[in-house]
Each structure stands twice: as C-alpha cells, then as structure tokens.
Amino acid sequence: MKVLLLSENIPQLNESKETLLRHAHFTFLVDGISRACSHQLVRHRPASYSQQSQRYVAMKNFPYVTPDSVKGKLVEIEGKKYCYDDLMAFIGRFYEALVEEGVPKEDARFVLPNACTTRIVFTMNGEELVHFLRLRTCTRAQWEIRKMAIEMLKLLQSKYPELFKDVGPNCYYLGYCTEGKMSCGRPEEVRAYFASLCKGEE
Template identity: 65%
Template sequence: MKVILLDFNIPDIDIKKEELEKHVFFTFLVDGISRACSHQLVRHRPASYSQQSQRYVSMKKFPYVKPESLEDKYVETEMGRFSFDEVMSFLGSVYESFVETGVPKEDARFVLPNACSTRIVFTMSGRELIHFLRLRTCNRAQWEIREMAVKMLKLLREKLPEIFEKVGPVCYMTGVCPEGEKTCGRQREVVSFFENL
C-alpha cells in the first residue's frame, strides 16, 4: 500500500484552530488497497472520491490484497483443496474468459472479489479528516484501513504537526476508550504508539 499526500491548503485567515479545520482541505492518493478497504473509506461521506474503474480498466491477472490470516491456509470443497492465491487465480481466469467471449468488462467484473487492489484519490476537509483518523486509527478498526489511516497520520504530522500532533484514536485524544466492553484493553500501549508516531 502506498499513501501520498498530494496537496493541502491552509487559508491565511485569523480564526481559531477549531474553525480553521472546516476550511482546510487535504488530498491523498492511496494505491494498493483492497476494494473492501475502499468501501470502508467511502462511507466517510463528507469527502470527494475518484477511484480506479473496473469498468474500463482490464482486470486480467488483477493484483489483490491478501490478509495475513489467509497465509498458508487452505479450504476443502467438493471441487478440491484451495489456497487463497489459487482462488484469486481462478477468479482472474474466469474474468478473463468472460471478456474473451465478448462479455463487457463492466459485466465480467461481477466475478471479481473485494480483495482486488485499487487506487483512489480523495479530498477531505480538516474536520472530516480528523474524524476519520479518530475512528480508523483505533485498534478496533479493520487492519487494512487502520494501516492506511496510520500512514496518513504520519504524513500529516510530518507536514503539519501543529494541527495533527494530538490527533489519533479517541483514547489517545481524550484519554477515554469509547468502545466499552469491546475495548482492545491496550490503551497505554496505543497512547504510547501515537505519542511516538
């Protein structure tokens, strides 16, 4: 996964930091995340997104994201024993065969998995970005979007520490975990991680 901060603007106006957050915008390019991850990202609606098309871009031998939990794992079905990589290869062959028989790419893509890698450009206001980072840097967030959010935060702290130095998961920012019984139980470790990011 590659995360690039493409651009940001900070208007030269004399207002409080909390008000300024509404008027600052950040544009990121993220490449090599799964479609499953991008589906989580676009749930943050106050933003603009441009995502790589599966309608026009050929997905022959498509790249994909493989969770560590699927490494060296196999499933048994009535058709045989398969690894995750073998399933991805099979789906790529099915997709390619459909396209070769004249099925439009926009229809053949229906066999593609959420694991397909994608590229997405998005722009968020400072306020929405901080909200996104509070939620998605939490240990309870799904691993892939958390990894992306942490990389984004690291870039932001390098460029704009005055705005993002104290940003991270809710437990880091407020000292209180909002997850209740679903807490990761590692607040000290989390706070230490974000203090040293």
C-alpha cells in the same frame, strides 16, 4: 499500499486550530488497497472521491490484497486442497474468459473479489479528516483501513505537527476510550504508540 498526500490548502489565518481545520482541505491518493477497504473509506460522507473504474479498466491478472490470516492456509474442497492464490488465479482466468467471450468489462467485473486492489483519490476538509482518523486509527477499525489511516496520519504529522500531533484514536485524542464493551482494553499501550508516532519514532 501506497499513500500520498497529493495537495493541501490551509488558509493563512491567525485563528484556532479548529477553525483552520474547518477551512483546510487535504487530497490523498491511495493505491493498492482492497475494494473491501475502499468500501469502508467511502462510507465517510463529507468528502469527495474519484476511484479507478472496473467498468473500463481491464482487470487482466488483477492485483489483490492477501490478509496475513489467510497466508499459508489450505482449504480442502471435495478432496482437493487449495490456497488463496489458487482461487484468485481461477477468478482471474474466469474473468478473462468472460471478456474474451464478449462480456462487457462492466459485467465481467461481477466475479471480481473484495480483495481486488484499487486506486482512489479523495479530498476531505480538516474537520472530517480528524473525525475519520479518530475512528479509523482505533484498534477497533479493520486492519487494512487502520493501516491506511496510520500512514495518512504519519504524513500529516510530519508536515503539520501542530495541527495533527494530538490526532489519533479517541483514547489518545480525548484521553479516554469511547468504545465501551468493544474497547480493546489496552488504552495505555495504544496511547504510547500514538505518542511515539507523533514524535516520528515509529
């Protein structure tokens, strides 16, 4: 996964942090995340997105994300053992065969998995960005979007420490957990992690 802060526009105003964030815009480029991750990202509505097209870009030897939990796992089907990479290679061959048969890429892509990587550029204003980071840096968030959100936060904190030093999951941002029964139950540990992150220690 590659996360870049492409550009930002923060007005030169002698105003509160909240006002500055409301009028500021941040554009990120993220490359190498799975489609499963980008699908979660684009659920955040007050933002603009441009994503690599699977309709026009050939997905020959498509790159994909492998979750740690499936690494080394073998699955037995009808007496034969397969690993995750076997399935990805089969899907890749099937996709290519469809394209060679004249199936348009926009239809051949129906066989591609959520694991397939993508590249996406998005712009959020500062207020939405903080909302996104509060939700997606939380341990409740799925691991890949959480990893991406933490990379974004690191970039923002190193460039704009005053605006982003307090940003993190709600247990860090608000000082208490808002997840109720779904809480990870480790707010002290999570708070300590984000406190060290904003000091550049992670």
